[in-house]
Amino acid sequence: MRFTEHFGENYCIWELETKDPSMMMKARLNMLDLKVNFQEVTPRGGARWVAKPQPYFAESQRNFTIISGQTAYLKCRVHMLGDRQVTWMRVRDFHILTVGVITYSADQRFQVLHSTETDDWTLQVQYAQPRDSGSYKCQVNSDPKIARSVYLSVTDKSQLEALISMNFPSSENNGGYGTHITGGKERFLQAGSSLSLECVVTHTQTAPATVMWYHDDTVVDYDSPRGGISVQVEKTIDQTTSRLLLSSVETQDSGNYTCYPVLAPSASVSVHISNDELRAAVQHPEGVGAAAPSRGNVASVFTLMVVSFVFRCIEGT
CATH class of the missing domain: 2.60.40.10 (Immunoglobulins)
Structure with a gap:
């Protein structure tokens, strides 16, 4: 039996190979949120996902309060997006504002900020006005469809x-x-x-x-x-x-x-x-934001999960 691991920027991949090629398994773990997807490798060298990775939202701020004239940044982080698209909608009139990085509103104050290096799809509202207050929905065209609502409050300056x-x-x-x-x-x-x-x-x-x-x-x-x-x-x-x-x-x-x-x-x-x-x-500690967990601490969590995964595979051989 051979066990190897590979590390990427935001993920690590583990490979466990037994004497029976049909039992070789590959696991991909997203380092941002510890979500695992398994890939089964067939005897002929092909591969298929045991379950197609489903997109999901990361926990983030839901309520935003700004003053009129400022720019609002409504955050939405989607992991495992794959080939799906992210859509922003204004709830009060069900108006589609953006699809992917394309703006579908005549009001050019609305724009999506996205980089291929991140999972963030942030709706930017420039020169926000009190009339912009209300609920906005970030949704993904997966099956089933998933959506996350945020609320923007704009106070008249x-x-x-x-x-x-x-x-x-x-x-x-x-x-x-x-x-x-x-x-x-x-x-x-x-x-x-x-x-x-x-x-x-x-x-x-x-x-x-x-x-x-x-x-x-x-x-x-x-x-x-x-x-x-x-x-x-x-x-x-x-x-x-x-x-x-x-x-x-x-x-x-x-x-x-x-x-x-x-x-x-x-x-x-x-x-x-x-x-x-x-x-x-x-x-003072009360005034300082909590330090981000170190890579070493995260790696320790991963190690425990891998050991459990290896033992389960050994027991099944």
Whole structure:
């Protein structure tokens, strides 16, 4: 019996060969999500998939909140797509916006961003307006068809600025609302690292319509030439969480960062960024995004799965 393995960029392939050529098996494991597909090799050297790989969606953000005039990026990641196509549809009028990389809308603000090197099919909505708010569906023409819905909320900038101009007490409970940024009041980082701020808004009434982030006196622009800025929003019955992420920070990113939920108290944190590695302190764990699992950890999981696969094959011989 011979056992070999091959590694690609996003997958690894295992081959198990016994004395009986008809029992040679090949397994392909996607390293991104641990999904396995087996391939059976016939005595004559041909091969066939035991089950045709079916496309499926990776877990990703479903709710997106932006300000009018900004660009929305609605993400959809599809693994094992094969020869199928990804379609984006606007749910309110069942209008097909894109099929593959082709736009089927007269509104050229809609466009799909896709690279052959990734499984991402991101719907881009430029100069988003409040009328663009609503549900959008990413679907695949597989059998059976699969679909994933996301929701876009676009807040009118002029109305938002009028609301924010009102003076709400900072970091206090107010009218059933409470706001705080997790971690300490000050953050110290080295230039080139990433800054992650998490603002939690608790509410006994209606959730705030949107949560704004300010850098000193300026609204954080997610589409600024700086790049590397993203926000994720999660809402539950009694809590709204907004996470601001800035990658590759520089000294000019230092300053006061304020979380402004509409009609709720605000909360602030002071960020200090230094080019001096010896003087830059480590940011609090609460403010740093979790590190991605190392290739070694993932490889360990793969090893356990392969061993189990080998034993099952041996028992069947």
